Amino acid sequence: MQIDIQTEAQYVILRLGGHPEPSTVVEAFRNATRTATDHGLKALLVENCLESHMSVTDLYFIASRIESAGVQRNMKIGLWCSDLEAADNLAFAVQVARNHGFQGFFSTDRSKVTNWLTAPATE
Numbered sequence: 606m607q608i609d610i611q612t613e614a615q616y617v618i619l620r621l622g623g624h625p626e627p628s629t630v631v632e633a634f635r636n637a638t639r640t641a642t643d644h645g646l647k648a649l650l651v652e653n654c655l656e657s658h659m660s661v662t663d664l665y666f667i668a669s670r671i672e673s674a675g676v677q678r679n680m681k682i683g684l685w686c687s688d689l690e691a692a693d694n695l696a697f698a699v700q701v702a703r704n705h706g707f708q709g710f711f712s713t714d715r716s717k718v719t720n721w722l723t724a725p726a727t728e
Contacts, residue, residue, distance in 0.1 A: 608633045610640050615723045616648035616683075617641040627663050627670060634674035641680065648681040648722040652715075664698040668705035676707070681726070683718040684711040 607622035610633075619637040621630065637649055663670075676682065682702070686695055692713055699709040710721045 608636070610637050612640060612644050612646070613650075615646065616650050616681075616719075617644070617646055618650045618652060621651070621653040627666075631670050631674045634671050634676055638675045638677075638680070647677075647679060649676075649683070650718060650722055651682065651684045653684075653686060661694075664694060665701055667698045668702045668707060671702065671707065672705075678706045678708070681708045681710070681722050683722045684709065685713070685715045685718040686711075687713055687715075689713055 607620070608629075609618075609620040609622075611618040611620070617637050617640050619633060621633055625633070634649075637651075641647065641649055671682070682699075684695055684699055686692070692711075696711050699711040702709045708726075710718060712718050712721075
């Protein structure tokens, strides 16, 4: 699996490639969260199509996995994937995370995700 973490002005980008195991995804989120915290950032852009490599069960437990990685509920997590075939399952994963109190957004349009990440938080 390839992991790339990059810091932008308002968010951290986590790029995941290959066929990761769920434990590897947790470690990648842990490292990206640590990077965000070190830079005083509260937003994470995840670029990938993990859905095509993760089971429905993995997607259902995504909230507990990102929580175990140290992601705080006040951190915005934007998920971008250009694969339209992955959209439904990725939207499901984000909805599960939101149902558990995380701030999440998914789109196949990268600019929509970055606009959401950089918009002021709403109550």
